[in-house]
Amino acid sequence: MKRKGLLLIATLLTAVSLIVAGCAGENAKSAGGKIVVGSKNFNENIILGEMLAQLIEAKTDLQVERKLNLGGTLVCFNALKNGDLDLYPDYTGTGLMAILKQPVETDPDKVYNYVQEQYNKKFKLKWLKPFGFNNTYAIAVPRETAEKYNLEKVSDLVPLAGNMVFGAEQEFFNRPDGYDGLVKTYGLKFKNTKSFETALKYQATAQGKIDVTDAFSTDGELITYDLKILEDDKKFFPPYFCTAVVRMDTLEKYPELEDTLNMLAGQISDEEMQQLNYQVAEKGRDAKEVVREFLENKGII
Amino acid sequence: MGQILQLTLEHLCLSAAGVLVAGLVGVPLGILLVRARALAGPVMSLVDVLQTIPSLAMLALVMFFLGLGNNSLIAALFVYALLPILRNTYTGLAGVSPDLLEAGKGMGMTGWQLLRQVQLPIALPIILAGFRVAMVTAIGIATIGTLIGAGGLGEPIWRGIQLANTFMIMTGAVPAALLAIIADVLLGGLEKALVPRGLRAKNI
Numbered sequence: 001m002k003r004k005g006l007l008l009i010a011t012l013l014t015a016v017s018l019i020v021a022g023c024a025g026e027n028a029k030s031a032g033g034k035i036v037v038g039s040k041n042f043n044e045n046i047i048l049g050e051m052l053a054q055l056i057e058a059k060t061d062l063q064v065e066r067k068l069n070l071g072g073t074l075v076c077f078n079a080l081k082n083g084d085l086d087l088y089p090d091y092t093g094t095g096l097m098a099i100l101k102q103p104v105e106t107d108p109d110k111v112y113n114y115v116q117e118q119y120n121k122k123f124k125l126k127w128l129k130p131f132g133f134n135n136t137y138a139i140a141v142p143r144e145t146a147e148k149y150n151l152e153k154v155s156d157l158v159p160l161a162g163n164m165v166f167g168a169e170q171e172f173f174n175r176p177d178g179y180d181g182l183v184k185t186y187g188l189k190f191k192n193t194k195s196f197e198t199a200l201k202y203q204a205t206a207q208g209k210i211d212v213t214d215a216f217s218t219d220g221e222l223i224t225y226d227l228k229i230l231e232d233d234k235k236f237f238p239p240y241f242c243t244a245v246v247r248m249d250t251l252e253k254y255p256e257l258e259d260t261l262n263m264l265a266g267q268i269s270d271e272e273m274q275q276l277n278y279q280v281a282e283k284g285r286d287a288k289e290v291v292r293e294f295l296e297n298k299g300i301i
Numbered sequence: 302m303g304q305i306l307q308l309t310l311e312h313l314c315l316s317a318a319g320v321l322v323a324g325l326v327g328v329p330l331g332i333l334l335v336r337a338r339a340l341a342g343p344v345m346s347l348v349d350v351l352q353t354i355p356s357l358a359m360l361a362l363v364m365f366f367l368g369l370g371n372n373s374l375i376a377a378l379f380v381y382a383l384l385p386i387l388r389n390t391y392t393g394l395a396g397v398s399p400d401l402l403e404a405g406k407g408m409g410m411t412g413w414q415l416l417r418q419v420q421l422p423i424a425l426p427i428i429l430a431g432f433r434v435a436m437v438t439a440i441g442i443a444t445i446g447t448l449i450g451a452g453g454l455g456e457p458i459w460r461g462i463q464l465a466n467t468f469m470i471m472t473g474a475v476p477a478a479l480l481a482i483i484a485d486v487l488l489g490g491l492e493k494a495l496v497p498r499g500l501r502a503k504n505i
Contacts (some may be wrong), residue, residue, distance in 0.1 A: 033501050038369075041448065065325070067369060069459050071448030074371075075361060084369035284466060 008025065023047070033061070035250065036259070038076050039068040040089035043281045044135065044218060046091040050291045052244055052261060058301040059260045073098050081123055086250040087261070091135060092127070093240035095119065104177055108239035124248045128258065129265035130241040133273040136259060137177070137237045138217040140227040153233040154186055157212065166190040167210030169198040177238055178214075185236045202227070217270050220278030229270075263300055305457075312453035315371060316439040316480075319378025320386075323435060327383050328428065331390025332416065341391060353385045356442050360449045369450035374443060381442055382435035383505045389431025393424030422497045424447065429495060433488035440481045444473065454480075 024274050035056055039049025049068045056064050067085065073094055079085045094101045095115035105111050112127065139154050146152075149160060157164070171177040173195060181190065190212070196204055203215040205213045206225040215222060217229055244261050251258050268276075272294075279290045295301045334341040354362070359377045367373040397420050405419045421428075447455035455474040461469030 041459055041463060046463065048461075067450040069444075069447045069452060069456060071357060071361070074451055078361075078365060079369045082368055084450070085322060110469075217487070280466065284464060 001197070003081050019247060022142045034063045034065055035086045035254070036065045036067060038079060038082065038085040040071050040072055040076055040088070041069045042193065043220075043287075044277050045089055047276050047280055047287050047291060048131070048242065049286050051295065052087065052089065052262065054288075054291055054295060055249060055260060055263065055301065056257070058295070059263070060254070060256050062254060062257070080245065080247060083247065083249075085247075087244045087246040087276055089242055090245045091240035091242050092130070092234075093136065093238045095127070095245070097150050097238070104238050106238055108241060111239050112241065120248070124253060126248050128244045129262050130243045131239075131264050131268040131273075132266045133218055133268050133270045134241050135216055135218045135270075136232075137172070138215050138229045138241045139182070139212060140215040140222060140229050141224045141230045142208075145211065146230075147227040151228070153228055154182075154235050154236075155189075156230065158186060158188060161188045161190045164190055164211035165192045165194060165209075166212045167194040167196055167201050167204055168214040169201060170195045171183075172214045177236075182236055185234050192216045218273040218277055220274055220276075220281045222274055223278040224282045234236070235273065267298060267300065302494030305472055305476060306474070308452065308454050309480060311478055312440065312443055312477065313457075315374055315451065315453050316378060316436065319361050319375045319439050319443075320382045320432065320435045322375065322379045323382035323386050326379075327431075331387050331394060331428075334391050335394040335420075336377050338395075343495050345388065345391070348384045348387055354380075356381070356421075356445055357448065360445065364449045371446075371451045373449050374444045374446035374451035374453075377446075378439045378442060380430070382439050385431040385434040385438070387431075389434075390424070393427030393431075394420050396427070397423050405469060423500065425495045425497075426492045429483065429488060429492040433485060433492065436484045436488060437481045439476060440484060444477055 001195065037049050037056070038052045046068045049066065053064045053066050053068075056062055067079075070088075073090070076085065076088045076090070076101055080088060092108070092111045092115055096105060096111050100115065100118055104113070105114070112130065112191040116127050119127060139157075140159075141151060149156070151157065166179070168179065173180075173193070179193070183190070194204075194210055196210075200217075201210070201213050202219075202221040202225045203209050205227060213227075215227065215229065221227075222229065243265075246257070246261070276290060276294060279285045280287050292301075330344070334344060356377065359380060360373060363373045363376045363380075376415050395490070401419055402415060405415045410418065435469055443451075443453050444455040444458055446453050454477045457469050457473035458477075461471075461473065463466065
């Protein structure tokens, strides 16, 4: 009886260690020649992670491991700092406010230089050259309205606002860089405001239930619902320029990497990013395919 | 299809690993606590507190120490599986009637023999019920493992949520639900089969 018990325990232990080893096996840190690319779990970041991955695969001999579903800035940033990731795409405004806990700053160059300096010094991480687009808050109106009143800039709304309803998701009304700051900066007085679910506000705008809404400047929905972004002429919204954030030791180890990744510098405009998001989020196309098409059309790969 | 099968196996493997490690710690700890009951309250409260940490926060915390990937997920699942296993082991063993223990002692059984031949067989169905709860919970929680770079069925679920692609969500959610149901039924059956013959309700 006793021996049988011991045997049972021994078997159980072996089974457990096998299972754990089997599951955990792929975790082992790779030897040289492999780059781990991460991204946060929303469409735009996944698309950009995929783009960085394909670029490395096409232009270098390095192998790429993709971890494109990670749960948010904190997870990505810590993984990068710990060396579980070699790089992931992030936004300058996020680095400034979420990671470095600094107050809002609206000058794009100041923000870029500040996060670059702090990241270099504090974390041994480097921001590469920005891709070009700025995924920040934006003010959008239906294209018809824009054409009817000849609207180009947010300031153009000032004389019309008294007859317009402003709609946004609840968060926009609660943020310091949201509604209150916006109307104060521009001196806008809207007739009324309404709050909606994020996904519904575009529909509400398209159906004329609201006249003006907030958006992210690279949202694919802007194309679906044919909305026009008005220029933030008083530079109220903080800049969220995007680029790859890379570990400095990875850049030293693989010197070819920096030039390769910088091939994307200035290559993606707001409209192009909207289009990429639209293809994946609204049309349901595979991100891999959309990215390959984009890189080929641009003559990058 | 092949990919779903592979993700399902991976999912099962990860969940089982977390639960088994929790079993290796939880059952011996439960046995110890029955012998040192003064400690049972504090230890149980501590495990209770761990249980209340939201799963995503737990993953982020564990990730801080173990990095991205399956190890962190298994560690988090271990924490969540520990409470039901520990509690049921303790409750099961503590609930064995003192009369039976006295009878055993009267027959000259040593402490180890009492444990092996009296306490554990009587408590076994309750202990297994703990494993059952732990396993079903683990299969559910493992679906968020993808957020820290672990494998399993979370991948199609989260990607599907991003793309508002219900079919893709289903390819992850349905196998995960089936896995949980099958685990529940199998462990439930085992629970019944392991009731010692002398303790089964007699069909008259």
